[in-house]
Amino acid sequence: MSTLGGYFPGQIIGPAFDVEFYLSKTEAGASETPVEEDFWLESVEWMESQGAEVITSSLIYKPFDLPHNQYSYKDMNGKTTVIVRAAELAAKLGVVMVNSMGNESQTNPPSIVSPPDGENVIAVGAVDSAGRIAYFSSNGPTSDGRIKPDVVAMGVDVYAAASYSFTYDTAGYSYVSGTSFSGPLTAGVCALILSVHPELTPAQVLEALKMTANKKDSPGNVYGWGLINAYEAALYHGMIISNQPEITEAGDNRIISISVLSKNSIVTESVKMFYSMNGGEFTEQQMFLAERSGESNSGRYTATVPFDVRTENVKFYFKASDDKESRTAPYMAPARFFYFDQETKKLVVF
Template sequence: MRKLQIVLLLIFSFQLSGVLFSQKLNPETTEYRYWIFFKDKGDYKPGDILSPGSEGYNIAKAELTQKALWRRSKVLAPELVVNYNDIPVKQEYIDAVVKLGLTTNAVSKWFNGVSIKAKKDKLDEIKKLPFVEKIEGVGFLEFVKVTPSGKTVNEQDKYYSAKTKLDYGYSYWQNEQINVPKLHDFGVTGYGVTVGMCDDGFNWRKHEALMTRNVKGEYDWIFKDDSVQYQTQPNQMPGDSYDQDGHGTSTMSTLGGYFPGQIIGPAFDVEFYLSKTEAGASETPVEEDFWLEGVEWMESQGVEVISSSLIYKPFDLPNNQYSYKDMNGKTTVIVRAADLASKLGVVVVNSMGNESQTQPPSIVSPPDGENVIAVGAVDSAGRIAYFSSNGPTSDGRIKPDIVAMGVDVYAAASYSFTYDTAGYSYVSGTSFSGPLTAGVCALILSVHPELTPLQVLEALKMTANKKDSPGNVYGWGLINAYNASLYYGMIISNKPEITDVGDNQSISISVLSNNNILAESVKMFYSMNGGEFTERQMVLTEKSGENNSGKYTATVPFDIRTDNVKFYFSASDDKDSRTAPYNA
């Protein structure tokens, strides 16, 4: 089996102002990418409130799923759940730009603009269009090689614990360090949560740990097709580089892979939306406009967590005009987009970056965002990785927020260059501590779907191991998935365990709390053929601790998996009552 030899961290750099040029060559004679931002969307102006049932409201709502609407309702007033940003960019404006002999690369509803490639003389023509608000240079990403993991895959490193119900294989320690197996043992696996990922590609169909995962949608924003894996000519022109989907395959498996005895990600039961937003075939850095398109699409599909390992990095002039003072959570397009996604109810998790501990701080963007969960990296002993970037932000906020394992993380290696559907390797970088944390966020939301992004961040911080003395190396410290899931109160596992017992079925759920659970309150309610709900007492069959936490079971004389049966569970502790599914 060929091993993954290097880990790639995808790095962005971006320029911002009237029109700035990120490359060294002369913009008078060389084509570069630019954002063209428009003043309005025709009849619809910034700040307009869309009335339910109106034409504008219906247009804006057309591409939003019910899950997106529900998630937004947690954080927005009813009149803002569907809003101006959801209205498509006016086609006549795009057509006018195209008529100047230009081709659009990407379109953003949120920022009301298009990206194009042009020389400076064309910009002068674009500025004359009456509906153009401003022009900005498109930021670019760069592949940065991270020091490879020196650890090789050896059979003696495979770990099996009789104390856990799942066999994590080589991935045990990256899960155990953040207390994931304890949640898995009680049936908390991310079920019901939707996660979006942006990366260089995902060869999920040809890897044993990914081919069984629940991928709901995928899109290649570079070549505008529905395949996010490595492609060759003539299927794609030009073809991808041989390792195009290597990074994304590894990060996806870190978050939600599943092949017992090899790898189990924290949130292996989630639904995935995958966006290929970075190309590796060209020597020219790839711009951030594809990333923005991918995030907008995934948000509209209802994703609740976005995991990204991409950052903007300040470079010396003339390549970039950003400096540390701009790392304030407000300047770059990518942090503004991440902030907007968070304000729409999406938990945005981003790797802190691999720029090492420096002075001035090596903080980059979007980890500088106030609403972005910035994740640093530690080794298996909990020591900060030498490459993990440090804060604070230029306006004085602590970063990173938290840390997880990012040294010698066990991950899937893409079939594209291993030619092995069972290829694995150890990888290092904050690119992998980020997905581990995103997986934990999904676990939290699976048992507390009502939480907002800021509440999820608080749960992570206030249960981490340095919460009493946070700083700019470890943030609030190493996360604890189990404690974070209980931070906002009692939880009920949302995927019941169903076992056939003769003609009956045994139904089990887990109820966990830091308070005393009232055992007699744990009940199952079921309805058949649309009739009244019937109550059935559940019995504590597997105890955890002294407060009646554990597995509760009821037996019913029918198959609850049929369409004509509806059911839910309820429980109470000393402080609260809860149902599963939430708010049933």
């Protein structure tokens, strides 16, 4: 989990370090039996009912302990196994489904397992720091001829939190390997994409990953569409505005900073903050490009206001435009807006 959402500056910062988690255990001890697919299905059903937007798993099923019936390669068609049918249904309900590709190595016939065989399951293989496929990473295609994995991510010598005892009273960090780490890293990127583009469907999130990966022009059954690129994937569907403004003190004033990034040219005079005090109408405040990033007027924009926004009677949002679209932060503002929660002492979105 630390690879996905850990946050310990100087040690580890996951791509989705500020998310909320639901955790579920579906493995039945040391055995490998079909009932575990049922447990996994129930877990996904529960998480979807709680509003989970991304579900990631490193569990795979193909062989079971004897005397149970076994899945074979012909069953790896995205339609047969219990677990893949559950995953496909969750994706249709709007959940981004991510699964590790498996550690069955590169084989012929292909070593693909389930649920990575799902058409709407983002199957993630593993590469090392040089971008080379890990020897253990499973390969496709599916039995009905679709390319798998979809993408790859770092899965060799990944820095992660670790417990050094069965009592969990000692902990630290270590280097670990497996698609069990490339999968969560990719799930974290999916959460990152949704944090700036919450309107996207699971299919659009997958498209963003594929079309910004490094082998998108020649996908295959070893690397899929290639190594993911979190920054490019976040920008694939258009301009983004940071969803957590920074607030700094400047005497009696407050400096509000946001990042506005786009592949297209940002109209600098369009970047504005809107605030309301004591339930009144929103007031417009021009923001200025304080720190440029790239050539499209992307960068850090600031506004100075003569009051503390961290009071219970202030709500605010941001708006910006490039030469193709306009966006707000939070998404769908002013129906939604930022305010300071007096109990948690954090900026939240209403």
